[in-house]
Amino acid sequence: MLWIYRSKVLIMYNQKPIMTVRYEINPPKISDDGQNARNVLFERIKMISSVCNGIHLTDSVLGIPRVSPFEIAKQIRESDKNIKLTCSLRVRDKNLNEIEKIVEQSVGTVDGILVLMGDKSDTVLNKDELVPSQVVKTLNDNGLGEKTELFLSIPSNPNFTKIQKKLMPSLQDFVRK
Numbered sequence: 001m002l003w004i005y006r007s008k009v010l011i012m013y014n015q016k017p018i019m020t021v022r023y024e025i026n027p028p029k030i031s032d033d034g035q036n037a038r039n040v041l042f043e044r045i046k047m048i049s050s051v052c053n054g055i056h057l058t059d060s061v062l063g064i065p066r067v068s069p070f071e072i073a074k075q076i077r078e079s080d081k082n083i084k085l086t087c088s089l090r091v092r093d094k095n096l097n098e099i100e101k102i103v104e105q106s107v108g109t110v111d112g113i114l115v116l117m118g119d120k121s122d123t124v125l126n127k128d129e130l131v132p133s134q135v136v137k138t139l140n141d142n143g144l145g146e147k148t149e150l151f152l153s154i155p156s157n158p159n160f161t162k163i164q165k166k167l168m169p170s171l172q173d174f175v176r177k
Contacts, residue, residue, distance in 0.1 A: 021052040022086065027067040038067075038075070045076060054084025054111070060093075063119040070106050077109045085110045086151070090118030091130040099135055103144050112149035115139075133163060 025045060028037035045055055055076065057069030069087040076085060087110050091099060103113060115132045136152045139145055154163060 020054065020084075022054045022056045022084070023048045023052045024056045024058060026058045026061055027069055027072045030065045030067060038072075041072070042076070042079075049080070049083055054086065056086045056114070057088065059088040059090045059116075060118065070102060070110065073106070073110050086112040086114060086149075088114045088116055088118075090116060091132055091135050092118040092120065094130070096130065096135065096138065099130075100139065100142065100144065103139055103148065107144075107147045110148060112151055114151040114153055116153035 023045075025041065025048075028034075028041060049055060057072050058066070059069050060066050069089075073085045073087055076083065087106070089099065089102065094102075106113065115136050117132055132152055136145070136150050139150055144150070152163075
């Protein structure tokens, strides 16, 4: 009986994990960017990627300008075809055309994109007053959500009814299609 129990435990451990563990890392600050800073970053990613399911690259945390997470993801992808990569995409300092271009260019490089408002920056002015939920809806409407997985950040006290209304097409739009 004990042997069967151990077998069940072993079988459970051999099954696909039900939880994803992603290591979140900040690309180098633009002011610190250089080959040495990137080498340190890539070494950290190489070391940690053996014990997690993937890497998540942030986008200018606290509004501090950093190297594009999509640029770093492209370099990682060149050396590791199997690692799961996701990136944050700030909408605060970009316009919709820039966002669509970034997403289109990232297809095949990143596995998913977390669309978020982003922290205010002292160095970059807001281009458009974009809202993450509207950006995700637009990207999905343009078919980009079928090419890469899109994630939406929500506040810690979300109004799910309001979010659902923003993301779901209205009944009238649904009937027309």
